[in-house]
């Protein structure tokens with residue numbers, strides 16, 4: 077048996093599955109909600125838990141402070157000794173996030189968000205149900221459990237591994253990029269492995285090579301210096317909710333195009349060959365049917381998949397203002413607020429999009445009213461190479477595990493670190509994840525299929541041995 081034969085480690089994954097699940101459940105019980113300051117200590121506890129676990133796997137591991145939530149960095153590098161052959165061993169940097177989204181609306185959960193349970197899904201799958209089961213603790217543990225199995229099989233690892241786990245991904249926190257810049261030499265590896273993405277439906281494994289970027293903006297429009305009686309003042313006094321809905325409505329035309337000047341500068345359609353391949357990966361009904369819809373709402377002339385993977389957009393994520401409580405109140409509010417996000421594709425500059433949005437809003441606010449802007453993060457889209465040797469090796473490993481040809485896909489979601497790794501460390505990433513479109517990430521009753529966890533772990537075993545070759 078060579079050091080690159082996964083057979084023994086794979087059977088250890090199978091034998092250890094129950095113990096692996098116990099560890100995942102322990103991790104899921106810690107409510108590491110990064111966006112809520114009263115959970116900061118839980119986030120720190122999660123970082124310590126992971127760091128201790130990695131130390132137990134022979135890693136040199138530490139919880140590293142930042143101005144915000146800590147980052148776990150763990151290394152396992154071959155030290156000293158003669159190497160067989162002259163070539164340096166490959167070195168991979170694994171990235172994941174240990175923070176999770178808030179749980180609200182809590183009343184829609186059928187079990188406690190931090191009280192993980194196994195459930196039978198209607199599709200015959202066993203589900204692991206908890207906040208973070210899929211995004212991203214379950215996915216992080218597929219990698220860590222793969223390391224454990226490899227170590228149990230071989231006593232060591234077939235390549236050098238650095239693990240980087242952050243705690244501000246879901247809050248768009250500012251700490252990671254400066255940390256990467258400050259620790260370039262320590263963190264640089266041949267390639268990054270990121271486990272925070274989906275597979276395709278039907279058990280088809282996939283590597284994601286396109287992610288959209290994100291610009292988040294919160295706006296507050298203020299008119300009168302107090303709430304007013306809408307009969308005594310309505311019509312004469314400006315209503316900030318009217319201003320807000322007019323401004324927001326004007327961002328998108330009736331064909332689904334975003335109206336901001338320059339918004340599409342630098343945006344290109346994917347090549348015809350790519351669009352043709354995507355056409356086989358799922359039609360509009362496949363994306364929209366499972367959520368009770370059927371008509372793609374984005375730009376005309378693009379499929380639902382193209383609208384999410386390859387086209388930029390603007391979404392209103394929330395509107396508040398006035399009276400929304402029980403009964404009725406004839407109020408003319410003093411303020412109105414909205415949270416708006418733009419998803420960006422390759423070629424777009426987040427700063428330019430933000431500036432264009434602010435100019436568009438300001439131009440529509442009368443001189444006796446005012447608007448305030450609050451920034452919620454900005455990241456560029458990521459495009460990754462689709463012809464690298466590592467990608468080929470990983471596709472082969474995934475195909476072997478799942479018995480179905482692994483696909484190269486895009487995604488509408490955002491993982492800002494991927495661009496940061498390119499810019500700060502000059503590293504590309506392989507985005508390999510086992511989440512499914514029905515995992516309800518960020519929603520009540522988030523779940524991860526037991527199959528995703530088990531075969532995801534087995535997949536990493538195969539990918540790591542394949543990359544070591």
Ligand code: BES
Pocket residue numbers: 211212245246247248272273274290453487488489490491492511
């Ligand atoms: N893991 C997700 C993103 C994702 C999910 C990408 C599925 C591809 C497939 C990540 O944790 C996430 O939620 N990202 C946020 C951005 C962040 C800055 C708040 C997003 O996409 O909204």
Ligand code: MN
Pocket residue numbers: 173211212245272
């Ligand atoms: Mn995630």
Ligand code: MN
Pocket residue numbers: 177211246517518
């Ligand atoms: Mn997320």
